[in-house]
Amino acid sequence: MTAVICPRCAHETVDHVATSPVPGVWDVLSCGRCFYMWRTTEPERRTRRDAYPESFRLTPEAIAAAQEVPAVPPLRTAR
Protein backbone atom coordinates (compact mmCIF):
# COMPACT_ATOMS: atom_id res chain seq x y z
CA MET A 1 0.00 0.00 0.00
CA THR A 2 1.34 3.43 -0.89
CA ALA A 3 1.73 5.93 1.93
CA VAL A 4 -1.26 8.19 2.40
CA ILE A 5 -0.60 11.90 2.03
CA CYS A 6 -2.90 14.84 2.72
CA PRO A 7 -5.03 15.51 -0.37
CA ARG A 8 -5.10 19.22 0.43
CA CYS A 9 -1.54 20.15 1.40
CA ALA A 10 0.47 16.98 0.51
CA HIS A 11 1.80 16.67 4.05
CA GLU A 12 3.10 13.16 4.76
CA THR A 13 2.02 12.83 8.38
CA VAL A 14 -1.58 11.68 8.54
CA ASP A 15 -3.33 10.78 11.79
CA HIS A 16 -5.94 8.07 12.19
CA VAL A 17 -8.97 9.65 13.90
CA ALA A 18 -11.79 7.09 13.80
CA THR A 19 -12.82 3.79 12.30
CA SER A 20 -16.21 2.58 11.14
CA PRO A 21 -18.42 0.88 13.73
CA VAL A 22 -18.88 -1.86 11.11
CA PRO A 23 -15.30 -3.14 10.92
CA GLY A 24 -13.31 -2.49 7.78
CA VAL A 25 -15.72 -0.17 5.94
CA TRP A 26 -13.96 3.17 6.37
CA ASP A 27 -11.51 5.18 8.42
CA VAL A 28 -11.41 8.89 9.19
CA LEU A 29 -7.98 10.47 8.67
CA SER A 30 -6.61 13.90 9.51
CA CYS A 31 -3.62 15.87 8.26
CA GLY A 32 -1.04 16.71 10.92
CA ARG A 33 -0.29 20.07 9.31
CA CYS A 34 -3.44 21.63 7.80
CA PHE A 35 -5.96 19.52 9.82
CA TYR A 36 -7.91 18.53 6.70
CA MET A 37 -10.12 15.61 7.70
CA TRP A 38 -11.60 13.02 5.37
CA ARG A 39 -13.27 9.61 5.29
CA THR A 40 -11.61 7.00 3.14
CA THR A 41 -14.88 6.20 1.33
CA GLU A 42 -15.38 9.78 0.10
CA PRO A 43 -15.09 10.51 -3.63
CA GLU A 44 -11.57 10.76 -5.03
CA ARG A 45 -11.95 14.52 -5.46
CA ARG A 46 -11.79 14.71 -1.67
CA THR A 47 -9.40 11.90 -0.81
CA ARG A 48 -6.65 11.71 -3.46
CA ARG A 49 -4.00 14.36 -3.89
CA ASP A 50 -3.99 14.01 -7.68
CA ALA A 51 -7.76 14.44 -7.89
CA TYR A 52 -8.07 17.17 -5.24
CA PRO A 53 -9.19 20.47 -6.86
CA GLU A 54 -6.51 23.12 -7.25
CA SER A 55 -8.76 25.81 -5.84
CA PHE A 56 -9.01 24.06 -2.46
CA ARG A 57 -5.33 23.11 -2.12
CA LEU A 58 -3.22 24.70 0.61
CA THR A 59 0.48 25.50 0.53
CA PRO A 60 2.76 25.70 3.58
CA GLU A 61 3.05 29.43 2.89
CA ALA A 62 -0.72 29.93 2.98
CA ILE A 63 -0.97 27.92 6.19
CA ALA A 64 1.78 30.00 7.80
CA ALA A 65 0.14 33.25 6.68
CA ALA A 66 -3.35 32.37 7.98
CA GLN A 67 -4.94 35.27 9.80
CA GLU A 68 -5.99 34.93 13.45
CA VAL A 69 -9.77 35.42 13.93
CA PRO A 70 -10.55 36.83 16.37
CA ALA A 71 -7.17 38.26 17.33
CA VAL A 72 -5.95 37.27 20.81
CA PRO A 73 -6.44 40.38 22.97
CA PRO A 74 -3.82 41.76 25.38
CA LEU A 75 -3.99 40.46 28.96
CA ARG A 76 -5.59 42.79 31.46
CA THR A 77 -2.91 44.41 33.56
CA ALA A 78 -3.11 43.92 37.32
CA ARG A 79 -4.49 46.97 39.06
Place this chain on the structure above:
Amino acid sequence: MAYDDLRGFLDTLEREGQLLRVSDEVLPEPDLAAAANAAGRIGEGAPALWFDNVKGFTDARIVLNVHGSWPNHALALGLPKNTRTRDQVEEFARRWDDFPVTPERREDAPWRENTVEGPDADLFRVLPLFRLNDGDGGFYLDKAAVVSRDPDDPDDFGKQNVGVYRIEVLGPNRLAIQPVPVHDVAIHLRKAEERGEDLPIAITLGNDPVISIVAGMPMAYDESEYAMAGALRGAPAPIATAPLTGFDVPWGSEVVVEGVIEGRERRLEGPFGEFTGHYSGGRRMPVIRVDRISYRTDPIFESLYLGMPWTEIDYLVGPNTCVPVLKQLREEFPEVQAVNAMYTHGLLGIIATRKRYGGFARAVGMRAMTTPHGLGYLKVVIVVDEDVDPFDLRQVMWAVSAKVDPAVDVITIPNLPVVPLDPASSPPGIIAKLLIDATTPVFPDDRGHFGTPVRDLPETGEWVRRLQALRSEELP
Protein backbone atom coordinates in the same frame (compact mmCIF):
# COMPACT_ATOMS: atom_id res chain seq x y z
CA MET B 1 -48.39 23.46 20.20
CA ALA B 2 -45.00 23.78 21.88
CA TYR B 3 -42.43 21.02 21.34
CA ASP B 4 -40.16 20.18 24.25
CA ASP B 5 -37.71 18.23 22.13
CA LEU B 6 -36.73 17.38 18.58
CA ARG B 7 -38.45 13.98 18.69
CA GLY B 8 -41.85 15.47 19.39
CA PHE B 9 -41.46 17.80 16.43
CA LEU B 10 -40.33 15.00 14.10
CA ASP B 11 -43.51 13.10 15.02
CA THR B 12 -45.59 16.09 13.91
CA LEU B 13 -43.60 16.53 10.69
CA GLU B 14 -44.18 12.87 9.86
CA ARG B 15 -47.91 13.10 10.61
CA GLU B 16 -48.16 16.18 8.36
CA GLY B 17 -46.30 14.47 5.51
CA GLN B 18 -43.26 16.70 6.04
CA LEU B 19 -40.70 14.04 7.01
CA LEU B 20 -39.29 11.65 4.45
CA ARG B 21 -37.57 8.48 5.63
CA VAL B 22 -34.81 7.23 3.32
CA SER B 23 -34.54 3.53 4.08
CA ASP B 24 -32.05 2.52 1.35
CA GLU B 25 -28.42 2.25 2.41
CA VAL B 26 -26.56 5.49 1.67
CA LEU B 27 -22.93 6.54 1.88
CA PRO B 28 -22.14 9.13 4.56
CA GLU B 29 -20.48 11.11 1.77
CA PRO B 30 -21.58 12.40 -0.60
CA ASP B 31 -25.14 11.08 -0.14
CA LEU B 32 -26.28 12.77 3.10
CA ALA B 33 -25.28 16.27 2.00
CA ALA B 34 -26.36 15.76 -1.60
CA ALA B 35 -29.82 14.65 -0.46
CA ALA B 36 -30.21 17.70 1.77
CA ASN B 37 -28.88 19.91 -1.05
CA ALA B 38 -31.51 18.36 -3.33
CA ALA B 39 -34.27 19.15 -0.82
CA GLY B 40 -33.77 22.79 -1.80
CA ARG B 41 -34.05 21.95 -5.50
CA ILE B 42 -37.37 20.08 -5.61
CA GLY B 43 -39.68 23.05 -5.29
CA GLU B 44 -41.69 24.50 -2.42
CA GLY B 45 -42.62 22.57 0.69
CA ALA B 46 -39.64 20.21 0.93
CA PRO B 47 -39.73 17.69 3.81
CA ALA B 48 -37.21 16.93 6.53
CA LEU B 49 -35.00 13.94 5.65
CA TRP B 50 -34.37 10.96 7.96
CA PHE B 51 -31.54 8.47 7.46
CA ASP B 52 -30.82 5.40 9.57
CA ASN B 53 -29.10 3.09 7.08
CA VAL B 54 -25.71 4.74 6.55
CA LYS B 55 -22.80 2.62 5.34
CA GLY B 56 -20.28 1.72 8.03
CA PHE B 57 -22.47 2.86 10.92
CA THR B 58 -24.41 0.43 13.10
CA ASP B 59 -26.94 2.73 14.72
CA ALA B 60 -26.78 6.17 13.08
CA ARG B 61 -29.94 8.29 13.15
CA ILE B 62 -29.49 11.45 11.12
CA VAL B 63 -32.06 14.13 10.34
CA LEU B 64 -31.55 16.99 7.89
CA ASN B 65 -33.66 19.84 6.52
CA VAL B 66 -35.87 19.97 9.64
CA HIS B 67 -36.62 23.70 9.11
CA GLY B 68 -36.05 23.58 5.36
CA SER B 69 -39.35 24.83 3.92
CA TRP B 70 -42.14 27.25 4.82
CA PRO B 71 -44.51 24.42 5.85
CA ASN B 72 -41.84 23.05 8.22
CA HIS B 73 -41.14 26.52 9.59
CA ALA B 74 -44.85 27.10 10.17
CA LEU B 75 -45.19 23.77 12.00
CA ALA B 76 -42.15 24.65 14.15
CA LEU B 77 -44.09 27.69 15.35
CA GLY B 78 -47.23 25.63 15.88
CA LEU B 79 -49.00 27.24 12.90
CA PRO B 80 -50.92 25.46 10.10
CA LYS B 81 -48.43 24.23 7.53
CA ASN B 82 -49.95 26.32 4.71
CA THR B 83 -49.52 29.66 6.58
CA ARG B 84 -48.25 32.36 4.20
CA THR B 85 -44.66 33.52 4.75
CA ARG B 86 -45.71 37.10 5.46
CA ASP B 87 -48.21 35.85 8.04
CA GLN B 88 -45.56 33.63 9.67
CA VAL B 89 -43.30 36.67 10.03
CA GLU B 90 -46.14 38.86 11.37
CA GLU B 91 -47.11 36.18 13.92
CA PHE B 92 -43.45 35.86 14.90
CA ALA B 93 -43.37 39.64 15.52
CA ARG B 94 -46.60 39.49 17.54
CA ARG B 95 -45.28 36.72 19.80
CA TRP B 96 -42.02 38.65 20.24
CA ASP B 97 -44.05 41.17 22.27
CA ASP B 98 -44.56 38.48 24.92
CA PHE B 99 -40.79 38.51 25.59
CA PRO B 100 -39.51 37.78 28.18
CA VAL B 101 -41.12 34.50 29.31
CA THR B 102 -39.25 33.01 32.28
CA PRO B 103 -38.02 29.50 31.39
CA GLU B 104 -39.01 26.45 33.39
CA ARG B 105 -36.22 24.50 35.06
CA ARG B 106 -36.61 20.73 34.99
CA GLU B 107 -34.47 18.06 36.63
CA ASP B 108 -35.09 14.93 34.56
CA ALA B 109 -33.33 15.85 31.30
CA PRO B 110 -33.28 12.79 29.03
CA TRP B 111 -29.68 13.52 28.00
CA ARG B 112 -28.69 12.50 31.52
CA GLU B 113 -29.23 8.88 30.45
CA ASN B 114 -25.65 8.46 29.13
CA THR B 115 -22.36 10.18 29.90
CA VAL B 116 -18.79 9.86 28.69
CA GLU B 117 -16.00 12.03 30.02
CA GLY B 118 -12.26 12.57 30.04
CA PRO B 119 -10.46 10.31 27.56
CA ASP B 120 -13.75 8.55 26.73
CA ALA B 121 -15.37 11.79 25.53
CA ASP B 122 -14.96 10.87 21.86
CA LEU B 123 -17.30 12.73 19.50
CA PHE B 124 -16.99 10.02 16.86
CA ARG B 125 -18.43 7.43 19.26
CA VAL B 126 -21.57 9.46 19.90
CA LEU B 127 -22.21 11.31 16.61
CA PRO B 128 -22.29 10.01 13.01
CA LEU B 129 -20.23 12.93 11.73
CA PHE B 130 -19.99 13.63 8.00
CA ARG B 131 -18.85 16.22 5.47
CA LEU B 132 -21.15 18.64 3.64
CA ASN B 133 -19.31 20.28 0.72
CA ASP B 134 -16.25 19.32 -1.33
CA GLY B 135 -14.08 22.20 -0.16
CA ASP B 136 -14.97 21.97 3.53
CA GLY B 137 -11.91 21.43 5.71
CA GLY B 138 -13.62 18.64 7.60
CA PHE B 139 -16.82 17.57 9.35
CA TYR B 140 -18.88 20.32 10.96
CA LEU B 141 -21.44 20.82 13.72
CA ASP B 142 -23.48 23.62 12.15
CA LYS B 143 -26.84 23.49 13.90
CA ALA B 144 -25.79 23.34 17.54
CA ALA B 145 -27.01 25.84 20.12
CA VAL B 146 -23.83 26.94 21.91
CA VAL B 147 -24.15 28.23 25.49
CA SER B 148 -21.58 30.48 27.16
CA ARG B 149 -21.51 33.08 29.95
CA ASP B 150 -19.94 36.48 30.48
CA PRO B 151 -16.77 35.78 32.53
CA ASP B 152 -17.10 39.19 34.20
CA ASP B 153 -20.73 38.58 35.12
CA PRO B 154 -21.25 34.79 35.20
CA ASP B 155 -24.45 34.93 37.27
CA ASP B 156 -26.33 37.19 34.83
CA PHE B 157 -28.91 34.94 33.17
CA GLY B 158 -29.60 37.45 30.41
CA LYS B 159 -25.96 37.75 29.41
CA GLN B 160 -25.73 33.97 29.12
CA ASN B 161 -25.72 33.46 25.39
CA VAL B 162 -27.27 30.76 23.21
CA GLY B 163 -26.00 30.99 19.64
CA VAL B 164 -25.28 28.99 16.52
CA TYR B 165 -21.68 29.09 15.32
CA ARG B 166 -19.84 27.00 12.81
CA ILE B 167 -17.83 24.33 14.59
CA GLU B 168 -15.29 22.12 12.83
CA VAL B 169 -14.33 18.73 14.21
CA LEU B 170 -10.54 18.67 14.52
CA GLY B 171 -10.29 15.37 16.39
CA PRO B 172 -12.13 13.05 18.80
CA ASN B 173 -12.18 15.72 21.52
CA ARG B 174 -11.08 18.88 19.70
CA LEU B 175 -13.21 21.37 17.80
CA ALA B 176 -12.57 24.74 16.19
CA ILE B 177 -15.21 27.48 16.53
CA GLN B 178 -15.79 30.66 14.57
CA PRO B 179 -16.79 33.52 16.89
CA VAL B 180 -17.43 36.47 14.58
CA PRO B 181 -16.48 39.62 16.54
CA VAL B 182 -20.04 41.04 16.46
CA HIS B 183 -21.42 37.87 18.10
CA ASP B 184 -21.93 37.47 21.82
CA VAL B 185 -19.67 34.43 22.26
CA ALA B 186 -16.80 36.52 20.84
CA ILE B 187 -17.40 39.08 23.61
CA HIS B 188 -17.32 36.28 26.20
CA LEU B 189 -14.14 34.84 24.71
CA ARG B 190 -12.40 38.22 24.56
CA LYS B 191 -13.11 38.80 28.24
CA ALA B 192 -11.88 35.32 29.18
CA GLU B 193 -8.72 35.78 27.12
CA GLU B 194 -8.08 39.22 28.63
CA ARG B 195 -8.31 37.49 32.02
CA GLY B 196 -5.93 34.76 30.87
CA GLU B 197 -8.62 32.08 31.28
CA ASP B 198 -10.34 29.38 29.25
CA LEU B 199 -14.01 30.00 28.39
CA PRO B 200 -16.33 27.18 29.54
CA ILE B 201 -18.83 26.20 26.87
CA ALA B 202 -21.78 23.85 26.35
CA ILE B 203 -22.69 22.72 22.83
CA THR B 204 -26.23 21.35 22.57
CA LEU B 205 -27.30 19.31 19.55
CA GLY B 206 -30.68 18.09 18.34
CA ASN B 207 -32.93 20.70 19.95
CA ASP B 208 -36.61 21.50 19.87
CA PRO B 209 -37.33 23.57 16.76
CA VAL B 210 -37.76 26.91 18.52
CA ILE B 211 -34.37 26.71 20.27
CA SER B 212 -32.76 26.39 16.82
CA ILE B 213 -34.66 29.51 15.72
CA VAL B 214 -33.79 31.70 18.72
CA ALA B 215 -30.14 30.58 18.68
CA GLY B 216 -29.85 32.20 15.25
CA MET B 217 -31.70 35.35 16.24
CA PRO B 218 -29.91 38.69 16.48
CA MET B 219 -30.78 39.76 20.04
CA ALA B 220 -29.40 42.36 22.43
CA TYR B 221 -26.38 41.28 24.51
CA ASP B 222 -28.31 41.05 27.78
CA GLU B 223 -31.47 39.43 26.40
CA SER B 224 -31.99 35.72 27.10
CA GLU B 225 -32.66 33.47 24.13
CA TYR B 226 -34.56 31.12 26.48
CA ALA B 227 -36.90 33.94 27.46
CA MET B 228 -37.45 34.56 23.73
CA ALA B 229 -38.02 30.85 23.08
CA GLY B 230 -40.79 30.97 25.68
CA ALA B 231 -42.41 33.90 23.90
CA LEU B 232 -42.28 32.20 20.51
CA ARG B 233 -43.47 28.84 21.86
CA GLY B 234 -46.26 30.37 23.91
CA ALA B 235 -45.00 28.35 26.89
CA PRO B 236 -41.92 28.59 29.13
CA ALA B 237 -38.83 27.01 27.55
CA PRO B 238 -37.76 23.90 29.49
CA ILE B 239 -34.14 24.15 30.61
CA ALA B 240 -31.83 22.01 32.73
CA THR B 241 -28.44 22.46 34.37
CA ALA B 242 -25.49 21.04 32.45
CA PRO B 243 -23.48 18.84 34.83
CA LEU B 244 -19.94 20.09 34.15
CA THR B 245 -20.31 23.79 33.38
CA GLY B 246 -23.46 24.42 35.41
CA PHE B 247 -24.83 26.30 32.41
CA ASP B 248 -28.50 26.40 31.51
CA VAL B 249 -29.06 24.17 28.49
CA PRO B 250 -32.22 22.98 26.72
CA TRP B 251 -33.96 20.21 28.65
CA GLY B 252 -34.81 18.39 25.44
CA SER B 253 -31.41 18.27 23.67
CA GLU B 254 -30.31 15.00 22.11
CA VAL B 255 -26.64 15.60 23.00
CA VAL B 256 -24.88 18.06 25.34
CA VAL B 257 -21.14 18.49 24.79
CA GLU B 258 -19.25 20.39 27.49
CA GLY B 259 -15.73 21.71 27.62
CA VAL B 260 -13.78 24.92 27.24
CA ILE B 261 -12.58 27.22 24.50
CA GLU B 262 -8.89 27.13 25.26
CA GLY B 263 -7.80 30.67 26.05
CA ARG B 264 -5.32 32.35 23.72
CA GLU B 265 -5.10 29.33 21.36
CA ARG B 266 -5.80 29.41 17.62
CA ARG B 267 -5.67 26.68 14.99
CA LEU B 268 -6.22 26.56 11.24
CA GLU B 269 -9.95 26.19 10.51
CA GLY B 270 -12.04 25.72 7.39
CA PRO B 271 -12.81 26.48 4.74
CA PHE B 272 -16.53 25.96 5.08
CA GLY B 273 -19.25 26.54 2.47
CA GLU B 274 -21.17 29.39 4.07
CA PHE B 275 -24.67 30.92 3.98
CA THR B 276 -23.38 33.45 1.46
CA GLY B 277 -23.06 30.67 -1.12
CA HIS B 278 -19.27 30.93 -0.96
CA TYR B 279 -16.55 29.25 1.04
CA SER B 280 -14.79 31.14 3.76
CA GLY B 281 -11.89 30.07 5.89
CA GLY B 282 -8.25 29.26 5.98
CA ARG B 283 -7.96 31.34 9.13
CA ARG B 284 -6.74 30.49 12.61
CA MET B 285 -9.69 30.09 14.95
CA PRO B 286 -10.22 29.32 18.66
CA VAL B 287 -10.08 25.68 19.76
CA ILE B 288 -12.52 23.80 22.01
CA ARG B 289 -11.46 20.91 24.25
CA VAL B 290 -14.30 18.46 24.90
CA ASP B 291 -14.41 17.18 28.48
CA ARG B 292 -17.83 15.58 28.81
CA ILE B 293 -20.63 14.37 26.53
CA SER B 294 -24.14 13.64 27.81
CA TYR B 295 -26.67 12.08 25.44
CA ARG B 296 -30.05 10.50 25.10
CA THR B 297 -30.17 6.78 24.43
CA ASP B 298 -30.18 6.28 20.65
CA PRO B 299 -29.34 9.95 19.99
CA ILE B 300 -30.56 11.64 16.80
CA PHE B 301 -27.90 13.69 15.01
CA GLU B 302 -29.50 16.78 13.51
CA SER B 303 -27.46 18.66 10.93
CA LEU B 304 -28.06 21.31 8.30
CA TYR B 305 -26.87 21.51 4.71
CA LEU B 306 -25.88 24.93 3.45
CA GLY B 307 -24.41 25.97 0.15
CA MET B 308 -25.75 27.94 -2.78
CA PRO B 309 -29.03 29.48 -1.50
CA TRP B 310 -31.75 28.69 -0.89
CA THR B 311 -31.02 25.95 1.63
CA GLU B 312 -32.41 25.11 5.07
CA ILE B 313 -30.55 27.96 6.74
CA ASP B 314 -32.47 30.55 4.71
CA TYR B 315 -35.79 29.29 6.07
CA LEU B 316 -34.36 28.88 9.57
CA VAL B 317 -32.87 32.36 9.81
CA GLY B 318 -35.02 34.35 7.33
CA PRO B 319 -37.88 35.36 9.64
CA ASN B 320 -35.34 35.97 12.43
CA THR B 321 -33.69 38.67 10.42
CA CYS B 322 -36.97 40.30 9.36
CA VAL B 323 -38.52 40.70 12.79
CA PRO B 324 -35.81 42.63 14.69
CA VAL B 325 -35.50 45.16 11.85
CA LEU B 326 -39.31 45.41 11.61
CA LYS B 327 -39.70 46.03 15.34
CA GLN B 328 -36.78 48.41 15.66
CA LEU B 329 -38.10 50.49 12.76
CA ARG B 330 -41.69 50.49 14.04
CA GLU B 331 -40.57 51.81 17.44
CA GLU B 332 -39.74 55.11 15.81
CA PHE B 333 -41.70 54.89 12.56
CA PRO B 334 -45.12 53.28 13.03
CA GLU B 335 -45.68 53.86 9.32
CA VAL B 336 -43.57 50.74 8.55
CA GLN B 337 -45.89 47.95 7.36
CA ALA B 338 -43.61 44.96 6.71
CA VAL B 339 -39.94 44.01 6.35
CA ASN B 340 -38.63 41.17 4.21
CA ALA B 341 -34.94 40.82 5.11
CA MET B 342 -34.68 37.12 4.28
CA TYR B 343 -32.00 37.28 1.64
CA THR B 344 -28.60 36.00 2.79
CA HIS B 345 -29.40 36.72 6.45
CA GLY B 346 -30.55 40.21 5.55
CA LEU B 347 -27.76 41.39 3.27
CA LEU B 348 -30.74 42.54 1.21
CA GLY B 349 -33.96 43.80 2.72
CA ILE B 350 -37.24 45.18 1.40
CA ILE B 351 -39.27 47.60 3.54
CA ALA B 352 -42.88 48.61 2.92
CA THR B 353 -43.87 51.92 4.52
CA ARG B 354 -46.38 54.72 4.43
CA LYS B 355 -44.83 58.16 3.87
CA ARG B 356 -45.08 60.94 6.43
CA TYR B 357 -43.75 63.53 3.96
CA GLY B 358 -41.34 63.80 1.05
CA GLY B 359 -38.02 62.05 1.68
CA PHE B 360 -39.45 59.99 4.55
CA ALA B 361 -39.13 56.58 2.87
CA ARG B 362 -35.44 56.93 2.18
CA ALA B 363 -34.88 58.15 5.75
CA VAL B 364 -36.55 54.93 6.94
CA GLY B 365 -34.24 52.98 4.64
CA MET B 366 -31.18 54.69 6.09
CA ARG B 367 -32.42 54.05 9.62
CA ALA B 368 -32.74 50.35 8.77
CA MET B 369 -29.04 50.33 7.90
CA THR B 370 -28.21 51.63 11.40
CA THR B 371 -30.36 49.21 13.37
CA PRO B 372 -28.23 46.69 15.31
CA HIS B 373 -28.80 43.99 12.68
CA GLY B 374 -28.64 46.41 9.78
CA LEU B 375 -25.15 47.54 10.79
CA GLY B 376 -23.62 44.21 9.86
CA TYR B 377 -26.08 43.33 7.07
CA LEU B 378 -28.58 45.35 4.96
CA LYS B 379 -26.12 46.06 2.19
CA VAL B 380 -29.05 46.62 -0.17
CA VAL B 381 -32.28 48.22 1.06
CA ILE B 382 -35.31 48.59 -1.21
CA VAL B 383 -38.13 50.76 0.14
CA VAL B 384 -41.60 50.26 -1.35
CA ASP B 385 -45.03 51.79 -0.79
CA GLU B 386 -47.40 50.50 1.86
CA ASP B 387 -49.58 48.71 -0.71
CA VAL B 388 -46.68 46.62 -2.04
CA ASP B 389 -46.14 43.26 -0.31
CA PRO B 390 -42.37 43.00 0.24
CA PHE B 391 -42.68 39.20 0.34
CA ASP B 392 -44.13 39.18 -3.19
CA LEU B 393 -41.09 39.77 -5.36
CA ARG B 394 -43.29 40.31 -8.45
CA GLN B 395 -44.80 43.37 -6.79
CA VAL B 396 -41.38 44.55 -5.57
CA MET B 397 -39.96 44.37 -9.09
CA TRP B 398 -42.96 46.34 -10.36
CA ALA B 399 -42.26 49.05 -7.81
CA VAL B 400 -38.57 49.21 -8.73
CA SER B 401 -39.36 49.24 -12.44
CA ALA B 402 -42.13 51.86 -12.33
CA LYS B 403 -41.32 54.14 -9.38
CA VAL B 404 -37.54 54.57 -9.52
CA ASP B 405 -35.78 57.49 -11.13
CA PRO B 406 -32.16 56.25 -11.15
CA ALA B 407 -30.88 59.83 -11.10
CA VAL B 408 -32.12 60.42 -7.55
CA ASP B 409 -33.68 57.25 -6.13
CA VAL B 410 -30.55 55.07 -6.13
CA ILE B 411 -28.13 56.09 -3.41
CA THR B 412 -24.76 54.50 -2.67
CA ILE B 413 -23.02 55.13 0.65
CA PRO B 414 -19.35 54.08 0.69
CA ASN B 415 -17.30 52.39 3.41
CA LEU B 416 -19.90 51.02 5.79
CA PRO B 417 -19.56 47.94 8.02
CA VAL B 418 -20.77 44.51 6.93
CA VAL B 419 -20.15 40.93 8.07
CA PRO B 420 -16.69 39.97 6.87
CA LEU B 421 -18.22 36.83 5.31
CA ASP B 422 -19.83 39.02 2.63
CA PRO B 423 -17.79 37.89 -0.37
CA ALA B 424 -18.12 41.31 -2.01
CA SER B 425 -16.69 43.21 0.95
CA SER B 426 -13.24 44.68 0.51
CA PRO B 427 -11.38 44.67 2.79
CA PRO B 428 -13.52 42.01 4.49
CA GLY B 429 -15.98 43.82 6.73
CA ILE B 430 -16.19 47.03 4.66
CA ILE B 431 -18.68 47.61 1.87
CA ALA B 432 -20.66 50.33 0.13
CA LYS B 433 -24.40 50.14 0.79
CA LEU B 434 -27.21 50.74 -1.63
CA LEU B 435 -30.58 52.32 -0.99
CA ILE B 436 -33.27 52.09 -3.66
CA ASP B 437 -36.25 54.31 -2.98
CA ALA B 438 -39.04 52.64 -4.95
CA THR B 439 -41.84 54.54 -3.23
CA THR B 440 -44.14 57.09 -4.80
CA PRO B 441 -42.80 60.62 -4.14
CA VAL B 442 -45.10 62.67 -1.85
CA PHE B 443 -45.30 66.42 -1.06
CA PRO B 444 -43.08 68.40 -1.15
CA ASP B 445 -41.17 65.90 -3.33
CA ASP B 446 -43.38 66.33 -6.41
CA ARG B 447 -41.31 64.46 -8.99
CA GLY B 448 -42.77 62.19 -11.66
CA HIS B 449 -46.30 61.50 -12.90
CA PHE B 450 -47.78 59.31 -10.21
CA GLY B 451 -51.06 61.16 -9.68
CA THR B 452 -53.43 58.56 -11.10
CA PRO B 453 -52.47 55.04 -9.99
CA VAL B 454 -54.65 52.06 -10.91
CA ARG B 455 -55.62 50.34 -7.69
CA ASP B 456 -57.11 46.89 -7.04
CA LEU B 457 -60.88 47.05 -7.36
CA PRO B 458 -62.75 47.28 -4.07
CA GLU B 459 -64.41 43.92 -4.85
CA THR B 460 -61.12 42.10 -5.56
CA GLY B 461 -60.58 40.97 -1.97
CA GLU B 462 -63.90 39.14 -1.95
CA TRP B 463 -63.08 37.54 -5.30
CA VAL B 464 -59.72 36.32 -3.96
CA ARG B 465 -61.61 34.42 -1.28
CA ARG B 466 -64.17 33.07 -3.79
CA LEU B 467 -61.51 31.85 -6.21
CA GLN B 468 -59.50 30.22 -3.44
CA ALA B 469 -62.61 28.46 -2.16
CA LEU B 470 -63.54 27.24 -5.64
CA ARG B 471 -60.03 25.94 -6.25
CA SER B 472 -59.88 24.07 -2.96
CA GLU B 473 -63.20 22.39 -3.81
CA GLU B 474 -61.76 21.18 -7.10
CA LEU B 475 -58.58 19.77 -5.55
CA PRO B 476 -58.69 16.06 -4.65
